Amino acid sequence: MNTLHIARLVAAKDLRIEWRSRxxxxxxxxxxxxxxxxxxxxxxxxxxLPRVAPGLVWLAAMFSLLVLVQxxxxxxxADGALDALRVAGVGPAGIFLGKSLxxxxxxxxxxxxxxxxxxxxxxxxxxxGGVVLLVTTYLAATLGLAFVGTLYGGLAAGAxxxxxxxxxxxxxxxxxxxxxxxxxxxxxxxxxxxxxxEGWPWIGLLALFAVIFGAGGSLAFGSLIDE
Amino acid sequence: MEPVVxxxxxxxxxxxxxxxxxxxxxxxxxxxxxxxxxxGAGKTSLLRLCAGLLPVExxxxxxxxxxxxxxxxxxxxxxxxLGHSNGLYADLSVADxxxxxxxxxxxxxxxxxxxxxxxxxxxxxxxxxxxRLSAGQRRRTALACLVARRAQLWLLDEPHAGLDAxxxxxxxxxxxxxxxxxxxVMVASHELERAGSLATRVVEVIGGxxxxxxxxxxx
Numbered sequence: 539m540n541t542l543h544i545a546r547l548v549a550a551k552d553l554r555i556e557w558r559s560r561x562x563x564x565x566x567x568x569x570x571x572x573x574x575x576x577x578x579x580x581x582x583x584x585x586x587l588p589r590v591a592p593g594l595v596w597l598a599a600m601f602s603l604l605v606l607v608q609x610x611x612x613x614x615x616a617d618g619a620l621d622a623l624r625v626a627g628v629g630p631a632g633i634f635l636g637k638s639l640x641x642x643x644x645x646x647x648x649x650x651x652x653x654x655x656x657x658x659x660x661x662x663x664x665x666x667g668g669v670v671l672l673v674t675t676y677l678a679a680t681l682g683l684a685f686v687g688t689l690y691g692g693l694a695a696g697a698x699x700x701x702x703x704x705x706x707x708x709x710x711x712x713x714x715x716x717x718x719x720x721x722x723x724x725x726x727x728x729x730x731x732x733x734x735x736e737g738w739p740w741i742g743l744l745a746l747f748a749v750i751f752g753a754g755g756s757l758a759f760g761s762l763i764d765e
Numbered sequence: 766m767e768p769v770v771x772x773x774x775x776x777x778x779x780x781x782x783x784x785x786x787x788x789x790x791x792x793x794x795x796x797x798x799x800x801x802x803x804x805g806a807g808k809t810s811l812l813r814l815c816a817g818l819l820p821v822e823x824x825x826x827x828x829x830x831x832x833x834x835x836x837x838x839x840x841x842x843x844x845x846x847l848g849h850s851n852g853l854y855a856d857l858s859v860a861d862x863x864x865x866x867x868x869x870x871x872x873x874x875x876x877x878x879x880x881x882x883x884x885x886x887x888x889x890x891x892x893x894x895x896x897r898l899s900a901g902q903r904r905r906t907a908l909a910c911l912v913a914r915r916a917q918l919w920l921l922d923e924p925h926a927g928l929d930a931x932x933x934x935x936x937x938x939x940x941x942x943x944x945x946x947x948x949x950v951m952v953a954s955h956e957l958e959r960a961g962s963l964a965t966r967v968v969e970v971i972g973g974x975x976x977x978x979x980x981x982x983x984x
Contacts, residue, residue: 547869551854559856618849618852619854621818621852622846625841625845626845626914
């Protein structure tokens, strides 16, 4: 079986599990919305909130990513399915890409909801001239987060104390995405008088991050889950 | 004919502890071999080594023609290991689980249906979520996944655990059928009466070594 076929199978299986269990809909989305509300309570200021909204959206996305990654590997380890995938000789690159793709789809749903929450709670305004930049930012950042989340989720899956280990490993690594995505989103939304042209260099950083972790993860995932 | 499993003085280490200490064993095609022995003797390690999950520190290990010393992973797609866990997804149905595992080797819908029927997973159980099944029904689903994956060497660790009498009979019939069709089966079990009647040969694993057992029961 080739890598893309396995990736498609694994992604379809993961998305079907989420569709049936509704964990993302019933637990992760409310958690993310709650984080946005808590930010609003903490920064209860009409002038501050719109200025920091892009950063808060991506910070909430990072926190929610942790929950999503824990969940996506919990379904693999609950009854030894990840072990069974290894035994079955299913190509690790296919598993990595499939799980990343499913995670990216779930993240996209989450991020759209977070942006909507920012518009409602923080009075963030969408600017027509920044739509292309905004979509590109979301695409590049989501892919990067999905790749790195899957890679570190696989690393932590077999470790003792994986629930606490994952945030410790993952959060420092996703810092470049937090910075790049926040700056690019600010530029797309015109926050703090930024212009869309200021955002494109950050897309380069996000794309580089996604390529590095996509390629690195495809190569290293087999060794990680074999440990 | 080249044996399906050929181990010679195999040493394997797990966490600094030698779990196999000079194990030697040959298993031919179509055999059903029972591994018996006390807890911690190395039965599970032996199965995991044959599945390409445990590195060979010393000795020779060839499974289905794959040299495990040279390449640990090549054999994996051709063996099926069913350990203490079932490798199933609780939020997917029986049909989804068997379909997924079958699809990883390109099994056709007819093969997947046949695999489910071989384990008595009829149309009533097919759409049921695995999380709602009894332990025995989960075990049967896991075995159906193994059939769908077309495993040539079945490595089963306590396969009768959690099965009721009917499920055990079905399992035994499935294993005999698989062996008759050319698959080779290695079973680690403490249920000697049940597994012993199923096996064509019995070996004893003690202290990480494998000893033949004569049909009378002694070593």
